[in-house]
Amino acid sequence: MTFVVTDNCIKCKYTDCVAVCPVDAFFEGPNFLVIDPDICIDCALCVPECPAEAIFQDSELPAGQEGYLDVNAKLCQQWPNINELKAPPEDADEWNGVPDKLPLLER
Template sequence: MTYVVTDNCIKCKYMDCVEVCPVDCFYEGENMLVIHPDECIDCGVCEPECPAEAIKPDTEPSLETWLRVNADYAKRWPNITQKKDAPADAKEWDGIADKFEAHFSASPGTGD
């Protein structure tokens, strides 16, 4: 099992999760984070830290696509271990459905 970052992180990108991760398995894109599934130790400490509730265990139904997104982009994006400020409009994006098609960016973030 691993944890995955899902749709609701897009354009919210709260980073509370990165500071609690004991193995530093978060990677930063321009407008979301992902978890490297081979580095995640399944401890679950990140899940309750996410204000957007975007982190889920991969055992939940219908997360196959998100597992692939996390695995693919964790290889392309820089590692992040320190919390940064969320986007100014993060609260406005929190809870909006189906953000991937219209708002996902494949561009990397800046990392640490």
């Protein structure tokens, strides 16, 4: 079992979740965070910390978000690890809740 960062994190990239992860399972891209499924210990500490409500257990992904399991697994191999809180993008609140942001994902 693992947790998965989904669509609503794109262009929001709040890092509140990163600060509580006991195993440093988060990786940072230009405008998105991902979780390494091999590192995640399924503790769920990150879920209530996410202001965008973008983190779900892999077995409970909302309809249409299933592809993010693969996105997280692939991009965590390419991006650097993040384990400290950072300021979100200035326009993060404007993007929070905007649907279908996958085309905006910067790899």
